[in-house]
Amino acid sequence: MQRDEGKWLGQALQGDAAAFASLVDMYAKPVYNLCYRMLGNPQDAEDAAQETFLRAFRHLRRYDPQRKFATWLLSIAANYCIDQHRRARPTLTALDEGPLEPAEKAPGPEGRALAREQRDEVQALLAGLAPRDRAAIILYYWYDHSYEEIARQLSISQGALKTRMHRARRSLAAAWAEEHGEPLFATRRSYEKAIP
Amino acid sequence: MKKPSPKRKHSEAALQQSWQSVETRLRGAAQAAPRRGFANRWLANWQLEEQRIRRRRQRWLLAANGLVWLLFFAPPAWALWNALSQPAATFTAAVAYLAQATAFGWTLLRVLTSVLSATPLPLWVATSASLLGLLAVWAMLFQQGSYKKELG
Numbered sequence: 001m002q003r004d005e006g007k008w009l010g011q012a013l014q015g016d017a018a019a020f021a022s023l024v025d026m027y028a029k030p031v032y033n034l035c036y037r038m039l040g041n042p043q044d045a046e047d048a049a050q051e052t053f054l055r056a057f058r059h060l061r062r063y064d065p066q067r068k069f070a071t072w073l074l075s076i077a078a079n080y081c082i083d084q085h086r087r088a089r090p091t092l093t094a095l096d097e098g099p100l101e102p103a104e105k106a107p108g109p110e111g112r113a114l115a116r117e118q119r120d121e122v123q124a125l126l127a128g129l130a131p132r133d134r135a136a137i138i139l140y141y142w143y144d145h146s147y148e149e150i151a152r153q154l155s156i157s158q159g160a161l162k163t164r165m166h167r168a169r170r171s172l173a174a175a176w177a178e179e180h181g182e183p184l185f186a187t188r189r190s191y192e193k194a195i196p
Numbered sequence: 197m198k199k200p201s202p203k204r205k206h207s208e209a210a211l212q213q214s215w216q217s218v219e220t221r222l223r224g225a226a227q228a229a230p231r232r233g234f235a236n237r238w239l240a241n242w243q244l245e246e247q248r249i250r251r252r253r254q255r256w257l258l259a260a261n262g263l264v265w266l267l268f269f270a271p272p273a274w275a276l277w278n279a280l281s282q283p284a285a286t287f288t289a290a291v292a293y294l295a296q297a298t299a300f301g302w303t304l305l306r307v308l309t310s311v312l313s314a315t316p317l318p319l320w321v322a323t324s325a326s327l328l329g330l331l332a333v334w335a336m337l338f339q340q341g342s343y344k345k346e347l348g
Contacts, residue, residue: 017242025235029227036228046230053238054245122225125218141222173214180214 005069013060020060024053027070030143031077037138038081038131040123048084052077074143075153078135082154085131121179128175133168136161254313257320261312262305264324268331271338273297 005026011019031052036045055076056063063072126134135154139145145153151161277290312320 017239017246020242021235021239024238028234029229032230032234033227042228045228046234049230049234050238050241054241057242058245122221125221137222141219142225142227169215169218172218173211176218177210177214180217 009060009063009065009069012057017057020053020057023069027073030070031073033142034074034077034135034138035081037123037126037142038078038134039084040127044084048077048081052080055080071145071149071153074139074145078139078153079155082131082135124179125172125175129168129171132156133164133171136164137168137172140165253317257312257317258309260324261308261320264327265305265308268327269301271335 005023008019008022012023028049032045032049035048035052036042039045039048052073056073063069126137129137132154136150139150139153140147147158147161147165151158154161156164277294315323
């Protein structure tokens, strides 16, 4: 797979769109997922993912082969989605539809319903975050990127990223508690102890 | 050290519990996948994009070309206009001449447009740069000549 990626990248650098389409096929799912989690609606996610790949192909010469190709693509997608948020505010989060694959081959309609419910819950939680914080959380929890990678992807310092992550976690926990009727009287300091 | 109040203890526990629930949800959430045929749709989009890029490039070439030719022809045209418009009697002749010149310019522009849209960018840049260079040299020579005349 890695060798194919290198081969396709080489061909794409020569301007071969068909070779790049193979890379598109390979990375469509992670890029789309990031866009969907960022924008909260399938149509916008499709458009953003398509635009991400168009930009990547147009600026392929800027890609640094020392970095992972997926990381580079995800940084383009994250920044594009952040820009979209900036342009069209406020964004409504559609929770009614979404071409999702079942979480872990969910058995039958009950499993699917559960997965859907969880997805809606997660999407609603994410919708409350600022776009950059949301991108940081998604890249950290879905893609297991390190703080260093995320900071580079979002063009912020690691210190700023840590602050954003902390703020995002606090906001998510508070939103969850509110949603589930758990009373919170936390001060900032006590929360810092509670959340890593 | 101050002992934490029961209210604060409760809130810490609640937050920790909330965060654990959120983290479990985040880590266990499904990956959204696009509709089938994503790569094919991308390929179609790329073809459209390529056409758009080509059209945009042609428009820029045309505009730049127009500017270069304007710069090239403006000084002699201005000189000619001055020479023709001096005596009042030649005014009608000047208008007729301008009409003819416009028609000629229009034909020339159309021919150049078709030639330039088929010319590769590096060649066009080289030609335009040399024309501008020539123009600059001509302007300098012209200026030097008029200066010598003034001295003489």
